[in-house]
Amino acid sequence: xxxxxxxxxxxxxxxxxxxxxxxxxxxxxxxxxxxxxxxxxxxxxxxxxxxxxxxxxxxxxxxxxxxxxxxxxxxxxxxxxxxxxxxxxxxxxxxxxxxxxxxxxxxxxxxxxxxxxxxxxxxxxxxxxxxxxxxxxxxxxxxxxxxxxxxxxxxxxxxxxxxxxxxxxxxxxxxxxxxxxxxxxxxxxxxxxxxxxxxxxxxxxxxxxxxxxxxxxxxxxxxxxxxxxxxxxxxxxxxxxxxxx
Amino acid sequence: xxxxxxxxxxxxxxxxxxxxxxxxxxxxxxxxxxxxxxxxxxxxxxxxxxxxxxxxxxxxxxxxxxxxxxxxxxxxxxxxxxxxxxxxxxxxxxxxxxxxxxxxxxxxxxxxxxxxxxxxxxxxxxxxxxxxxxxxxxxx
Numbered sequence: 001x002x003x004x005x006x007x008x009x010x011x012x013x014x015x016x017x018x019x020x021x022x023x024x025x026x027x028x029x030x031x032x033x034x035x036x037x038x039x040x041x042x043x044x045x046x047x048x049x050x051x052x053x054x055x056x057x058x059x060x061x062x063x064x065x066x067x068x069x070x071x072x073x074x075x076x077x078x079x080x081x082x083x084x085x086x087x088x089x090x091x092x093x094x095x096x097x098x099x100x101x102x103x104x105x106x107x108x109x110x111x112x113x114x115x116x117x118x119x120x121x122x123x124x125x126x127x128x129x130x131x132x133x134x135x136x137x138x139x140x141x142x143x144x145x146x147x148x149x150x151x152x153x154x155x156x157x158x159x160x161x162x163x164x165x166x167x168x169x170x171x172x173x174x175x176x177x178x179x180x181x182x183x184x185x186x187x188x189x190x191x192x193x194x195x196x197x198x199x200x201x202x203x204x205x206x207x208x209x210x211x212x213x214x215x216x217x218x219x220x221x222x223x224x225x226x227x228x229x230x231x232x233x234x235x236x237x238x239x240x241x242x243x244x245x
Numbered sequence: 246x247x248x249x250x251x252x253x254x255x256x257x258x259x260x261x262x263x264x265x266x267x268x269x270x271x272x273x274x275x276x277x278x279x280x281x282x283x284x285x286x287x288x289x290x291x292x293x294x295x296x297x298x299x300x301x302x303x304x305x306x307x308x309x310x311x312x313x314x315x316x317x318x319x320x321x322x323x324x325x326x327x328x329x330x331x332x333x334x335x336x337x338x339x340x341x342x343x344x345x346x347x348x349x350x351x352x353x354x355x356x357x358x359x360x361x362x363x364x365x366x367x368x369x370x371x372x373x374x375x376x377x378x379x380x381x382x383x384x385x
């Protein structure tokens with residue numbers, strides 16, 4: 001059975017196939033259980049469908065989950081890419097040609113987003129109404145769990161060291177101690193990043209299998225973890241850039 | 246998005262950049278961060294124990310132009326004020342002064358938080374509860 005949230009996501013596609021007039025809606029509901037068939041094509045006559053308000057998961061015929069079967073995702077991606085190949089639409093109507101191009105680019109976006117564990121988490125939480133991203137920055141200031149306070153001191157220190165390193169470089173000086181400190185820091189923050197990813201995995205399962213209340217709790221935890229993760233990946237990026245410059 | 250002239254001015258000529266001795270009794274340190282953009286801001290104050298006036302304020306911010314301008318402006322505003330008066334500064338005052346666009350409002354929030362954190366640290370160090378007039382209140 002679908003819960004209320006999922007049905008609002010999956011039923012925005014057109015109700016019938018333009019070519020054979022088969023009901024698409026019922027198919028969409030069935031597919032979220034059976035994990036078969038893509039929303040890009042009519043499951044009855046196999047004709048391409050115009051881009052509709054579905055989501056990245058329904059494109060692949062996958063149930064929206066955080067623990068995603070990546071093998072399945074990749075196979076579906078290759079299969080659908082072949083089916084959308086322009087050669088296959090050489091003798092199709094203008095509409096179908098246009099749709100196949102639009103669906104192709106949608107398919108690529110969807111694959112990129114779902115393949116990466118972080119962008120997938122962002123995407124699915126946003127789909128469920130989570131307020132993530134720069135546009136919501138500062139709104140949640142009453143919730144202190146969103147600021148990784150234990151990291152602040154280190155983040156600040158590291159930024160100071162990075163600045164010193166860049167200054168040294170400008171002056172043509174090399175401080176080997178500083179360089180090795182930064183390499184240590186890079187290692188440490190990479191390890192912390194792995195730690196966060198592991199914790200995210202645990203929350204994924206809670207979210208995938210939980211009821212509405214469990215999901216809400218898991219979502220809060222994930223949002224805090226994603227904040228921490230962003231801090232860490234920015235740091236790693238800066239350190240790597242400075243060391244490699 | 247273009248920065249306002251005032252932001253550009255603070256960014257190019259930041260006021261009061263620097264460090265105060267964190268371990269000094271009369272120095273309060275506030276370290277805050279915005280997870281959304283990864284900015285970190287440190288604001289420090291040196292308070293005269295007799296008059297409760299903030300005689301010196303320093304900041305160091307790693308972040309965007311608006312974050313740097315917000316903290317630079319914050320140090321300018323709190324210098325010469327009494328601690329309790331400095332607490333009256335609101336992030337909306339900073340937004341107005343710097344004409345910050347909606348997406349940069351969190352930078353001003355960060356600056357307000359930094360002031361509060363620095364004053365909070367100073368109060369804790371000196372055993373000042375709420376609006377106690379002098380630093381002679383019983384230490385916790």
